[in-house]
Amino acid sequence: MSEIEEQVITGVTTLDSMFPMQLLHTMAVLIRCDDCGIGEMTPTGIMFMTHPPQYQHKCDKCGTERTFDERYPKVITRT
Numbered sequence: 001m002s003e004i005e006e007q008v009i010t011g012v013t014t015l016d017s018m019f020p021m022q023l024l025h026t027m028a029v030l031i032r033c034d035d036c037g038i039g040e041m042t043p044t045g046i047m048f049m050t051h052p053p054q055y056q057h058k059c060d061k062c063g064t065e066r067t068f069d070e071r072y073p074k075v076i077t078r079t
Ligand SMILES: [Zn+2]
Pocket: 033, 034, 035, 036, 037, 038, 039, 059, 060, 061, 062, 063, 064
């Protein structure tokens, strides 16, 4: 299976003035290519209408193609 990594892509941001001390960490979950171990799997824009839908990804270094049921990098927020 592909290795899933998390990278902090932004620092911290305040939610709103009601919760001035609430901090959100925005993370990008990306998938490292399991063939070359260097590249990152990026979406090709091709989606297969299966159940669930599969998103085609391609390594930006060696060109290996994989499909996943979510698009990566996936942006998530954490408090
Ligand atoms: Zn690769």
